[in-house]
Amino acid sequence: MDTIEQPAHARLITAEDRELPVSATLRYSAADPLAVFVDFPAEAALDGEEVTWTFARTLLDQGLRTPAGHGDVQIWPCGRTRTVLEFHSPHGLALLQFQASTLRRFLVRTHEVVAPGQEDVAGVVERGLSALFGGV
Numbered sequence: 001m002d003t004i005e006q007p008a009h010a011r012l013i014t015a016e017d018r019e020l021p022v023s024a025t026l027r028y029s030a031a032d033p034l035a036v037f038v039d040f041p042a043e044a045a046l047d048g049e050e051v052t053w054t055f056a057r058t059l060l061d062q063g064l065r066t067p068a069g070h071g072d073v074q075i076w077p078c079g080r081t082r083t084v085l086e087f088h089s090p091h092g093l094a095l096l097q098f099q100a101s102t103l104r105r106f107l108v109r110t111h112e113v114v115a116p117g118q119e120d121v122a123g124v125v126e127r128g129l130s131a132l133f134g135g136v
Contacts (some may be wrong), residue, residue: 013095033119
């Protein structure tokens, strides 16, 4: 299997400290082995459109153990059973709590597809440059 999709439930923490249930899909692809993707449906997005966040698989791994990340995506443990993902966009800030066990299970599954350290970094760079320069 080259691609993993795993449904996940999260709690969106509002500015009023309310928690709203949100569905998400965690994705991983061997074609982009350094990244993980979190897809949110339109009803969960600030601008009312489906949104996908992409960030480093190593960031998820680190964030499950200790606060990690700078800029648009930050991840940290919240007690023993939850993990917070903080997303920054031009539309605002979103704080989501996931069950840490759900994120760990997903991460383990990604390691079964491409083991850590076995990512084809040269292939990723080549595909990225081809996409950037349009095959020039």
